Amino acid sequence: METAGKLLLVGAAVLLVLGLGALLLSRLGVTTLPGTFSWRSENVRVVIPVGLMIAVSVVGTILLNVFLRR
Numbered sequence: 001m002e003t004a005g006k007l008l009l010v011g012a013a014v015l016l017v018l019g020l021g022a023l024l025l026s027r028l029g030v031t032t033l034p035g036t037f038s039w040r041s042e043n044v045r046v047v048i049p050v051g052l053m054i055a056v057s058v059v060g061t062i063l064l065n066v067f068l069r070r
Helices: 002-027 050-068
Strands: 036-040 045-049
Touching: 036 050, 045 050
Parallel strands: none
Antiparallel strands: 036 045
């Protein structure tokens, strides 16, 4: 149970840093990442954040390799 608690605390700290980074970027005027595709129709708006998906994938891969390497 101790390991699960530590893992949850680390996850919360990572989310805190990501949230603060998002707030900082929005105050600097960055509203979308490069690579975000957006289509608009009369009643529909479709947004595909390809840049964010790639960034999350790279960071997740690095974190998993660092913490789960045996």
